[in-house]
Amino acid sequence: AAERSGPGTSQQYRPALGNAAVRRARLRDDLPYAVARGELAVLFQPIVSLEEQRVTGVEALLRWRHPELGDVPPAEFVPIAERAGVIGELQRWALERAAEAAVALPSTNGVPLRLGVNISASHVAARTLVGDVAAVLRSTGLAPERLVLEITEATVLADGEYVAVDFEALRLMGVHVALDDFGTGHFSLAHLTRLPIDILKLDESFVTRVDRDPKTRALCESVVTIGRTLGLDVVAEGVETPAQLGALRTLGCGFAQGFLLARPMRQEELGALLADGAGVLWPGLVGTR
Ligand code: C2E
Ligand code: MG
Ligand code: MG
Ligand code: MG
Numbered sequence: 001a002a003e004r005s006g007p008g009t010s011q012q013y014r015p016a017l018g019n020a021a022v023r024r025a026r027l028r029d030d031l032p033y034a035v036a037r038g039e040l041a042v043l044f045q046p047i048v049s050l051e052e053q054r055v056t057g058v059e060a061l062l063r064w065r066h067p068e069l070g071d072v073p074p075a076e077f078v079p080i081a082e083r084a085g086v087i088g089e090l091q092r093w094a095l096e097r098a099a100e101a102a103v104a105l106p107s108t109n110g111v112p113l114r115l116g117v118n119i120s121a122s123h124v125a126a127r128t129l130v131g132d133v134a135a136v137l138r139s140t141g142l143a144p145e146r147l148v149l150e151i152t153e154a155t156v157l158a159d160g161e162y163v164a165v166d167f168e169a170l171r172l173m174g175v176h177v178a179l180d181d182f183g184t185g186h187f188s189l190a191h192l193t194r195l196p197i198d199i200l201k202l203d204e205s206f207v208t209r210v211d212r213d214p215k216t217r218a219l220c221e222s223v224v225t226i227g228r229t230l231g232l233d234v235v236a237e238g239v240e241t242p243a244q245l246g247a248l249r250t251l252g253c254g255f256a257q258g259f260l261l262a263r264p265m266r267q268e269e270l271g272a273l274l275a276d277g278a279g280v281l282w283p284g285l286v287g288t289r
Contacts, residue, residue, distance in 0.1 A: 023069070027077055028084045030066065035093050039065050042097045043264035046273075047116070047235060047257045050249055055274065057114030058105075059150070059257065060098035061264045062090070074118075082122040091123045092132050099140040099147070101267040106274045113274075116148040116178060121155040127162060130169045137173070144174030148199060151177060153185030156195055164195060171196040178235070182223065192230055200227055204238025207258070210251075211243040221251045228252070 034040050040062065047057040064072045081087040095117055102115040123129055129149075137144055149170065156163065156179070167177060178199035179187075183206055202223050209216040220236075227234035236248045239258030248256060262273075 024080060026069070027066070027072060027080050031064075031077060031081055031084060031090070032086050034064055034066075035089070037067075039067065040090070040093065041065070041266070042094055042101065043266060044098075044101065044270045045257060045264040046262040046270070047114070047255055048261050049255055050245075051254060052109075054108050055113065055262075056108070056111070056255070057116060057148070058102070058270065059116040059264075060094065060101075060118070062094050062118075078120060082120055087120055087122050088126055088128055088132075091120065092136070095132060095136045096140065099136050099142040102146060103140050103142050104267070105271060108274060112143065112146055114146050114148050114176070115142070116150050118150045118180065119155070121152070121158055124151070124155050124163060124166065125158060125160075127166065130166050130173075133170060133175060134173065145176070148176045148178050150180040150201065152180045153182070153187040153191075156191055157186065167196050181237075183219070189226070192226070192232075197232060199233045199235060201235045201237050201257075202253070204258070207236050207238045207244055207248070208240070210236075211241070211247040217247060217251070220248070220253070224251050224253050227254070 043061045043063055044058040046055045049056040062074045064077050066072050081090050098115055098117050105113055176198040177196055178201050179197050180201045181203045182200045184203045206216055206220050210220050224234050234253050235255040236253050237257055239245050239256045239260050
C-alpha cells in the first residue's frame with residue numbers, strides 16, 4: 001500500500017513498533033519465572049579436535065521455550081535479562097545445569113570433555129562470577145580444569161580493574177577462559193598478553209568465507225599464528241561446509257565447532273553419541289580430509 005504523509009501516518013506505524021515493545025515487555029515479565037516453570041533448557045554443541053579427530057569439548061547454549069511465543073533465541077532474551085537484572089540468576093542456573101550434565105557425560109579416550117559456558121559482561125560487572133563458579137564447582141564436583149568461561153571482547157574491554165582481578169582469581173582456581181567471537185570487536189592485541197586467556201574462538205563471520213576469500217583466509221591464518229605464538233587453542237565457530245573445514249585444516253586450526261560437525265543437542269543425545277564410540281573419528285569429519 002502507498003504510504004501517505006500527514007496526520008494519521010505515524011499512527012499506522014504504531015502497531016508494528018508496539019508489537020516489538022509488547023513482546024520485549026512480555027519476555028521481561030516472564031523471564032524471572034522461566035526457570036521455575038521449566039521453560040529453560042541447556043543444549044550442548046560438540047567441539048572437535050581436528051588433530052585427534054574426536055570430540056574434546058562441548059559448549060552449553062541456553063534455550064527458552066516460551067509457552068505462547070515459542071522458542072526465543074538467547075540473542076534476544078539474554079540482553080533483556082541483563083537489563084531486567086535477572087541475568088545472574090539465569091546464569092547461575094545455566095552454569096549449574098551445564099556442570100551437572102558435564103559430570104555425567106562419558107569421556108572420550110579417557111579424557112573428560114571440556115565444558116564451555118557463555119558468560120555475559122553484566123554478570124562479570126556484578127562481581128558475583130567468582131563466587132558463583134566456586135559454588136557450582138563445589139556442588140557438582142566438576143573439575144575446574146574442565147570448565148571454560150566464554151567471554152567476549154566487550155567483557156574484556158569493560159573498564160575496571162575487577163575484570164583482571166576476578167579472572168586472575170578464576171585462573172588460580174584452575175578454570176579456563178575463552179575469548180568468544182574473536183575478531184568482531186574492538187580488541188587490542190595487547191589484551192591477549194594481559195588477560196589470562198587460554199582459547200580463541202574465531203568468529204563464524206570469518207569462518208563462512210575462509211574457503212572463498214583470500215583476505216579472510218589470511219586473517220584466519222594470522223589468528224592461528226597468534227594462537228600458536230601465545231600457546232592458545234584456536235576454535236573455529238560456525239563451520240558449515242567441508243570446504244570451510246578443509247581450509248581451516250590447511251591453516252592448522254586446532255579445533256572446530258559447527259553444524260557440519262554437530263548441532264546443539266540435548267544432554268541425552270550427546271551422551272548416546274559419545275557412548276556410541278563417536279568420540280573417535282567424529283562422523284562430520286569423515287571424508288573431509
Ligand atoms: P556464541 O557463544 O557465539 O554461540 C555460538 C552460536 O552459534 C550458537 O547460537 C550456536 O547455536 C550457533 N552455531 C553453532 N554452529 C553453527 C553453524 O554452523 N552455523 C551457524 N549459523 N550458527 C551456528 P545460539 O545458541 O543461538 O546462541 C547465540 C548467542 O547467545 C551465543 O553466541 C552466546 O553469545 C549467547 N548465549 C547462549 N547461551 C548463553 C548463556 O547461557 N549465557 C549467556 N550469557 N549467553 C548465552
Ligand atoms: Mg560462546
Ligand atoms: Mg561464539
Ligand atoms: Mg559467534
